[in-house]
Amino acid sequence: MPVFSQHPNQRRVKLLLLGDPGAGKTGLLATLANQDYKVRILDLDNNLGILSAYLKEGKADNISYCSISSKDPDSWKKSLAITTKWTLPDEDLGSVDTWDSNTVLVVDSATFWNDVCMSQVLKENGVADDKAGFDRSLWDVMRKRFENQIARLTSEKYNFHLILIAHLRLIENQKTGGILKSFPSFLGQQLPTIVARYMNNVWLASRTKDGKPVLQTQTTRDMGYLKCSAPHRVTAEAPFDLGAIFKQIEN
Protein backbone atom coordinates (compact mmCIF):
# COMPACT_ATOMS: atom_id res chain seq x y z
CA MET A 1 0.00 0.00 0.00
CA PRO A 2 1.46 3.42 -0.91
CA VAL A 3 2.48 5.78 1.88
CA PHE A 4 0.18 8.81 2.06
CA SER A 5 3.06 11.28 2.33
CA GLN A 6 4.06 10.20 -1.18
CA HIS A 7 0.62 11.03 -2.58
CA PRO A 8 1.21 13.44 -5.49
CA ASN A 9 -1.45 15.88 -4.38
CA GLN A 10 -0.25 15.99 -0.78
CA ARG A 11 2.06 18.83 -1.76
CA ARG A 12 -0.30 20.60 -4.10
CA VAL A 13 -0.88 24.11 -2.80
CA LYS A 14 -4.47 25.33 -2.95
CA LEU A 15 -4.12 28.80 -1.51
CA LEU A 16 -6.71 31.41 -0.67
CA LEU A 17 -4.58 34.55 -0.43
CA LEU A 18 -6.22 37.38 1.48
CA GLY A 19 -5.33 40.98 2.03
CA ASP A 20 -6.52 44.55 2.00
CA PRO A 21 -5.90 46.69 -1.11
CA GLY A 22 -2.23 47.64 -1.31
CA ALA A 23 -1.09 44.72 0.86
CA GLY A 24 1.01 43.40 -2.02
CA LYS A 25 -1.06 40.33 -3.01
CA THR A 26 -0.55 40.75 -6.75
CA GLY A 27 3.11 41.70 -6.42
CA LEU A 28 3.69 38.44 -4.53
CA LEU A 29 2.99 36.51 -7.72
CA ALA A 30 6.27 37.79 -9.14
CA THR A 31 8.14 35.83 -6.47
CA LEU A 32 6.71 32.62 -7.96
CA ALA A 33 7.98 33.55 -11.42
CA ASN A 34 11.36 34.41 -9.90
CA GLN A 35 11.54 30.79 -8.64
CA ASP A 36 10.78 29.61 -12.21
CA TYR A 37 7.19 28.56 -11.61
CA LYS A 38 5.01 29.02 -14.69
CA VAL A 39 2.39 31.45 -13.48
CA ARG A 40 -0.93 31.71 -15.37
CA ILE A 41 -3.10 34.57 -14.19
CA LEU A 42 -6.80 34.97 -14.87
CA ASP A 43 -6.84 38.74 -14.41
CA LEU A 44 -10.19 40.23 -13.48
CA ASP A 45 -8.64 43.00 -11.38
CA ASN A 46 -6.84 44.85 -14.20
CA ASN A 47 -3.93 45.56 -11.90
CA LEU A 48 -1.01 43.41 -13.11
CA GLY A 49 1.30 46.32 -13.89
CA ILE A 50 2.68 46.13 -10.37
CA LEU A 51 4.26 42.75 -11.18
CA SER A 52 7.09 44.27 -13.20
CA ALA A 53 8.40 46.05 -10.11
CA TYR A 54 9.09 42.70 -8.43
CA LEU A 55 10.21 40.51 -11.34
CA LYS A 56 13.86 39.61 -11.62
CA GLU A 57 15.60 39.99 -14.94
CA GLY A 58 14.64 37.34 -17.48
CA LYS A 59 11.70 36.00 -15.45
CA ALA A 60 8.86 37.87 -17.18
CA ASP A 61 8.38 35.02 -19.65
CA ASN A 62 7.32 32.79 -16.75
CA ILE A 63 4.08 34.76 -16.51
CA SER A 64 1.10 34.38 -18.81
CA TYR A 65 -2.11 36.22 -18.25
CA CYS A 66 -5.59 36.55 -19.62
CA SER A 67 -7.30 39.83 -18.77
CA ILE A 68 -11.08 39.78 -18.81
CA SER A 69 -13.07 42.83 -17.85
CA SER A 70 -15.59 42.08 -15.12
CA LYS A 71 -17.96 44.35 -17.10
CA ASP A 72 -17.76 42.08 -20.15
CA PRO A 73 -21.16 40.36 -20.55
CA ASP A 74 -19.40 37.08 -21.40
CA SER A 75 -16.82 37.31 -18.62
CA TRP A 76 -18.12 34.28 -16.69
CA LYS A 77 -18.11 32.01 -19.74
CA LYS A 78 -14.72 33.32 -20.82
CA SER A 79 -13.33 32.57 -17.36
CA LEU A 80 -14.67 29.00 -17.53
CA ALA A 81 -13.15 28.52 -20.98
CA ILE A 82 -9.71 29.81 -20.02
CA THR A 83 -9.53 27.88 -16.75
CA THR A 84 -10.36 24.69 -18.65
CA LYS A 85 -8.20 25.13 -21.75
CA TRP A 86 -5.77 28.04 -21.85
CA THR A 87 -5.98 28.98 -25.51
CA LEU A 88 -5.59 32.60 -26.58
CA PRO A 89 -5.02 34.03 -30.07
CA ASP A 90 -1.25 34.30 -29.47
CA GLU A 91 -0.74 31.60 -26.86
CA ASP A 92 -1.87 27.99 -26.50
CA LEU A 93 -0.93 26.41 -23.17
CA GLY A 94 -3.31 23.52 -23.62
CA SER A 95 -5.80 21.89 -21.33
CA VAL A 96 -5.27 22.65 -17.64
CA ASP A 97 -5.39 18.93 -16.86
CA THR A 98 -1.99 18.64 -18.60
CA TRP A 99 -0.36 21.27 -16.34
CA ASP A 100 2.19 19.94 -13.87
CA SER A 101 3.20 20.97 -10.37
CA ASN A 102 5.59 23.60 -11.74
CA THR A 103 2.54 25.57 -12.87
CA VAL A 104 0.45 27.93 -10.78
CA LEU A 105 -3.01 29.05 -11.83
CA VAL A 106 -4.02 32.33 -10.21
CA VAL A 107 -7.48 33.88 -10.13
CA ASP A 108 -6.97 37.59 -9.43
CA SER A 109 -9.29 38.24 -7.90
CA ALA A 110 -11.69 35.50 -6.88
CA THR A 111 -13.76 38.26 -5.26
CA PHE A 112 -14.42 39.75 -8.71
CA TRP A 113 -14.84 36.26 -10.20
CA ASN A 114 -17.65 35.72 -7.73
CA ASP A 115 -19.22 39.05 -8.81
CA VAL A 116 -18.97 37.94 -12.43
CA CYS A 117 -20.76 34.69 -11.55
CA MET A 118 -23.58 36.66 -9.93
CA SER A 119 -23.85 38.93 -12.99
CA GLN A 120 -24.15 35.87 -15.22
CA VAL A 121 -26.94 34.41 -13.08
CA LEU A 122 -28.78 37.73 -13.08
CA LYS A 123 -28.36 38.12 -16.84
CA GLU A 124 -29.74 34.64 -17.50
CA ASN A 125 -32.76 35.48 -15.36
CA GLY A 126 -33.35 38.90 -16.89
CA VAL A 127 -32.60 40.78 -13.66
CA ALA A 128 -30.60 44.03 -13.53
CA ASP A 129 -27.38 43.88 -11.50
CA ASP A 130 -28.66 46.19 -8.76
CA LYS A 131 -31.61 43.88 -8.01
CA ALA A 132 -29.41 41.08 -6.66
CA GLY A 133 -30.41 41.73 -3.08
CA PHE A 134 -34.09 41.17 -3.74
CA ASP A 135 -34.15 37.59 -4.94
CA ARG A 136 -32.64 35.07 -2.54
CA SER A 137 -33.24 32.11 -4.83
CA LEU A 138 -30.83 33.60 -7.38
CA TRP A 139 -28.21 33.93 -4.65
CA ASP A 140 -28.53 30.19 -4.07
CA VAL A 141 -28.09 29.52 -7.79
CA MET A 142 -24.97 31.71 -7.85
CA ARG A 143 -23.53 30.10 -4.74
CA LYS A 144 -23.92 26.59 -6.13
CA ARG A 145 -22.53 27.57 -9.52
CA PHE A 146 -19.50 29.28 -7.98
CA GLU A 147 -18.91 26.43 -5.55
CA ASN A 148 -18.96 23.94 -8.42
CA GLN A 149 -16.08 25.81 -10.07
CA ILE A 150 -14.10 25.98 -6.82
CA ALA A 151 -14.73 22.23 -6.41
CA ARG A 152 -13.45 21.62 -9.95
CA LEU A 153 -10.29 23.71 -9.61
CA THR A 154 -9.39 22.07 -6.29
CA SER A 155 -10.18 18.51 -7.37
CA GLU A 156 -7.56 15.76 -7.42
CA LYS A 157 -7.67 15.44 -11.19
CA TYR A 158 -5.41 18.52 -11.45
CA ASN A 159 -1.73 18.75 -10.48
CA PHE A 160 -1.06 22.48 -10.78
CA HIS A 161 -0.95 24.77 -7.77
CA LEU A 162 -3.93 27.10 -7.36
CA ILE A 163 -4.10 30.58 -5.88
CA LEU A 164 -7.38 32.41 -5.37
CA ILE A 165 -6.77 36.02 -4.39
CA ALA A 166 -9.54 37.60 -2.35
CA HIS A 167 -10.14 40.94 -0.75
CA LEU A 168 -11.28 41.28 2.84
CA ARG A 169 -14.50 42.68 4.20
CA LEU A 170 -15.83 43.30 7.68
CA ILE A 171 -18.83 41.25 8.78
CA GLU A 172 -20.88 41.93 11.85
CA ASN A 173 -20.84 38.93 14.15
CA GLN A 174 -24.42 38.80 15.42
CA LYS A 175 -23.68 36.08 17.95
CA THR A 176 -21.13 38.22 19.77
CA GLY A 177 -23.17 41.39 19.85
CA GLY A 178 -22.11 43.06 16.65
CA ILE A 179 -18.32 42.83 16.85
CA LEU A 180 -16.87 43.24 13.37
CA LYS A 181 -14.72 40.41 12.01
CA SER A 182 -12.69 40.36 8.85
CA PHE A 183 -13.66 37.67 6.30
CA PRO A 184 -12.76 36.77 2.71
CA SER A 185 -14.90 38.91 0.45
CA PHE A 186 -17.37 36.71 -1.39
CA LEU A 187 -21.07 37.33 -1.88
CA GLY A 188 -23.40 36.27 0.91
CA GLN A 189 -22.79 34.87 4.39
CA GLN A 190 -21.93 31.30 3.41
CA LEU A 191 -19.42 31.53 0.56
CA PRO A 192 -16.46 32.88 2.58
CA THR A 193 -16.33 29.75 4.72
CA ILE A 194 -17.37 27.42 1.89
CA VAL A 195 -14.52 28.59 -0.37
CA ALA A 196 -12.00 28.45 2.48
CA ARG A 197 -12.96 24.83 3.19
CA TYR A 198 -11.91 23.73 -0.31
CA MET A 199 -8.46 25.27 0.11
CA ASN A 200 -5.61 23.66 2.09
CA ASN A 201 -3.96 27.02 2.76
CA VAL A 202 -5.55 30.33 3.74
CA TRP A 203 -2.97 33.08 4.26
CA LEU A 204 -3.10 36.79 4.91
CA ALA A 205 -0.81 39.36 3.31
CA SER A 206 -0.24 42.00 5.97
CA ARG A 207 2.38 44.20 7.58
CA THR A 208 4.15 44.00 10.91
CA LYS A 209 4.01 46.94 13.33
CA ASP A 210 7.23 48.29 11.84
CA GLY A 211 5.74 48.15 8.33
CA LYS A 212 7.50 45.02 7.09
CA PRO A 213 5.31 42.94 4.72
CA VAL A 214 4.66 39.37 5.93
CA LEU A 215 2.42 36.43 5.19
CA GLN A 216 0.40 35.20 8.13
CA THR A 217 -0.03 31.50 7.53
CA GLN A 218 -1.61 30.22 10.72
CA THR A 219 -4.61 31.01 12.88
CA THR A 220 -4.49 34.20 14.88
CA ARG A 221 -6.92 35.45 17.51
CA ASP A 222 -8.55 37.78 15.00
CA MET A 223 -8.49 35.39 12.05
CA GLY A 224 -9.51 31.90 13.10
CA TYR A 225 -9.80 30.60 9.54
CA LEU A 226 -6.13 30.98 8.48
CA LYS A 227 -4.50 27.60 7.90
CA CYS A 228 -1.38 26.03 6.44
CA SER A 229 -0.96 22.56 4.91
CA ALA A 230 2.67 22.36 6.06
CA PRO A 231 2.98 24.20 9.39
CA HIS A 232 6.17 22.25 10.11
CA ARG A 233 7.81 23.83 7.06
CA VAL A 234 6.28 27.31 6.97
CA THR A 235 6.58 29.81 9.82
CA ALA A 236 3.48 31.50 11.21
CA GLU A 237 4.76 34.87 9.98
CA ALA A 238 6.44 33.87 6.74
CA PRO A 239 8.67 36.07 4.58
CA PHE A 240 6.95 37.87 1.72
CA ASP A 241 8.13 35.36 -0.87
CA LEU A 242 5.54 32.93 -2.20
CA GLY A 243 8.04 31.26 -4.51
CA ALA A 244 10.33 30.31 -1.62
CA ILE A 245 7.39 29.10 0.49
CA PHE A 246 6.01 26.93 -2.33
CA LYS A 247 9.45 25.35 -2.69
CA GLN A 248 9.54 24.67 1.06
CA ILE A 249 6.15 22.95 0.91
CA GLU A 250 7.09 20.90 -2.16
CA ASN A 251 10.41 19.74 -0.76
Next chain:
Amino acid sequence: MTDFWSKTLEGVEDIREIPPGRYLGYVSGYKLDVTQDNKPFAVLEFKAREALSGQDLDGVELNRALRSGRLYFTDAAAKYSKAALRKIADINDKLPSKEIFENLVGCEVKFDYKAEKANNGKEYMNVTSWIAA
Protein backbone atom coordinates in the same frame (compact mmCIF):
# COMPACT_ATOMS: atom_id res chain seq x y z
CA MET B 1 -10.69 38.93 -31.07
CA THR B 2 -14.51 38.82 -31.11
CA ASP B 3 -14.37 35.92 -33.59
CA PHE B 4 -11.83 34.16 -31.41
CA TRP B 5 -13.99 34.35 -28.30
CA SER B 6 -17.23 33.49 -30.04
CA LYS B 7 -15.61 30.30 -31.30
CA THR B 8 -13.94 29.58 -27.94
CA LEU B 9 -17.19 30.02 -26.04
CA GLU B 10 -19.08 27.54 -28.20
CA GLY B 11 -20.09 24.66 -25.97
CA VAL B 12 -18.80 26.27 -22.74
CA GLU B 13 -21.26 25.28 -20.07
CA ASP B 14 -21.48 25.38 -16.32
CA ILE B 15 -20.99 22.25 -14.30
CA ARG B 16 -24.20 20.30 -13.71
CA GLU B 17 -25.49 20.04 -10.17
CA ILE B 18 -25.00 16.63 -8.60
CA PRO B 19 -28.29 14.80 -9.17
CA PRO B 20 -30.31 13.32 -6.29
CA GLY B 21 -29.88 9.65 -5.48
CA ARG B 22 -27.80 7.19 -3.49
CA TYR B 23 -24.01 7.48 -3.55
CA LEU B 24 -20.94 5.69 -2.31
CA GLY B 25 -18.52 8.24 -0.87
CA TYR B 26 -16.90 9.49 2.30
CA VAL B 27 -17.21 12.06 5.05
CA SER B 28 -15.07 14.96 3.84
CA GLY B 29 -15.55 17.43 6.68
CA TYR B 30 -17.81 18.90 9.30
CA LYS B 31 -18.82 22.19 10.83
CA LEU B 32 -19.57 22.77 14.51
CA ASP B 33 -21.45 25.93 15.39
CA VAL B 34 -24.19 27.41 17.55
CA THR B 35 -27.35 29.19 16.50
CA GLN B 36 -28.01 32.78 17.49
CA ASP B 37 -30.06 31.48 20.44
CA ASN B 38 -27.12 29.29 21.49
CA LYS B 39 -28.23 25.85 20.30
CA PRO B 40 -25.18 23.75 19.35
CA PHE B 41 -25.32 21.95 16.01
CA ALA B 42 -23.14 20.14 13.52
CA VAL B 43 -23.27 19.81 9.75
CA LEU B 44 -21.51 16.91 8.04
CA GLU B 45 -19.96 17.23 4.60
CA PHE B 46 -19.78 14.34 2.17
CA LYS B 47 -18.15 13.75 -1.18
CA ALA B 48 -19.38 11.15 -3.63
CA ARG B 49 -17.16 8.62 -5.37
CA GLU B 50 -19.78 6.82 -7.43
CA ALA B 51 -23.52 6.71 -8.06
CA LEU B 52 -25.41 3.70 -6.69
CA SER B 53 -28.84 4.37 -8.14
CA GLY B 54 -28.13 4.90 -11.81
CA GLN B 55 -27.68 8.69 -11.77
CA ASP B 56 -26.10 10.27 -14.84
CA LEU B 57 -22.86 11.91 -13.67
CA ASP B 58 -21.79 13.29 -17.04
CA GLY B 59 -20.78 16.94 -16.62
CA VAL B 60 -20.92 16.71 -12.82
CA GLU B 61 -18.04 17.62 -10.48
CA LEU B 62 -17.71 14.94 -7.80
CA ASN B 63 -15.29 17.00 -5.69
CA ARG B 64 -18.27 19.17 -4.75
CA ALA B 65 -19.05 18.98 -1.01
CA LEU B 66 -22.60 17.83 -0.18
CA ARG B 67 -23.94 18.80 3.20
CA SER B 68 -26.32 17.28 5.71
CA GLY B 69 -28.99 19.28 7.42
CA ARG B 70 -28.21 20.48 10.93
CA LEU B 71 -27.71 17.88 13.64
CA TYR B 72 -28.69 19.62 16.86
CA PHE B 73 -27.20 18.79 20.24
CA THR B 74 -29.75 20.33 22.54
CA ASP B 75 -30.96 18.08 25.38
CA ALA B 76 -34.02 17.11 23.39
CA ALA B 77 -32.30 16.45 20.07
CA ALA B 78 -28.92 15.03 21.08
CA LYS B 79 -30.05 11.40 21.21
CA TYR B 80 -31.30 11.54 17.61
CA SER B 81 -28.13 13.22 16.40
CA LYS B 82 -25.97 10.69 18.23
CA ALA B 83 -27.98 7.85 16.69
CA ALA B 84 -27.38 9.33 13.24
CA LEU B 85 -23.62 9.57 13.88
CA ARG B 86 -23.51 5.98 15.23
CA LYS B 87 -24.43 4.82 11.74
CA ILE B 88 -20.93 5.88 10.70
CA ALA B 89 -18.80 5.20 13.79
CA ASP B 90 -19.00 4.15 17.40
CA ILE B 91 -20.05 7.27 19.32
CA ASN B 92 -20.13 7.06 23.10
CA ASP B 93 -18.81 10.38 24.29
CA LYS B 94 -20.76 13.43 25.20
CA LEU B 95 -21.31 15.47 22.05
CA PRO B 96 -20.40 17.61 20.29
CA SER B 97 -16.66 17.33 20.50
CA LYS B 98 -14.21 18.23 17.80
CA GLU B 99 -12.23 15.02 18.27
CA ILE B 100 -15.25 12.84 17.55
CA PHE B 101 -16.00 14.66 14.34
CA GLU B 102 -12.33 14.57 13.31
CA ASN B 103 -12.53 10.79 13.56
CA LEU B 104 -15.51 10.70 11.24
CA VAL B 105 -13.63 12.48 8.45
CA GLY B 106 -12.54 9.98 5.84
CA CYS B 107 -15.06 7.29 6.84
CA GLU B 108 -16.50 5.50 3.82
CA VAL B 109 -20.28 5.75 3.65
CA LYS B 110 -23.29 5.19 1.50
CA PHE B 111 -25.55 8.22 1.57
CA ASP B 112 -28.77 9.60 0.11
CA TYR B 113 -28.76 13.07 -1.43
CA LYS B 114 -32.18 14.57 -2.01
CA ALA B 115 -34.47 17.56 -1.55
CA GLU B 116 -35.47 18.22 2.04
CA LYS B 117 -37.99 20.75 3.29
CA ALA B 118 -36.56 23.29 5.73
CA ASN B 119 -38.41 25.12 8.50
CA ASN B 120 -38.89 28.11 6.19
CA GLY B 121 -40.89 25.92 3.81
CA LYS B 122 -38.25 25.93 1.07
CA GLU B 123 -36.67 22.79 -0.28
CA TYR B 124 -32.90 22.34 -0.13
CA MET B 125 -30.72 19.55 -1.47
CA ASN B 126 -29.16 17.78 1.50
CA VAL B 127 -27.56 14.52 2.47
CA THR B 128 -30.50 13.09 4.38
CA SER B 129 -29.29 9.70 5.57
CA TRP B 130 -26.10 7.67 5.66
CA ILE B 131 -24.60 4.38 6.74
CA ALA B 132 -21.05 3.09 6.98
CA ALA B 133 -20.01 1.38 3.75
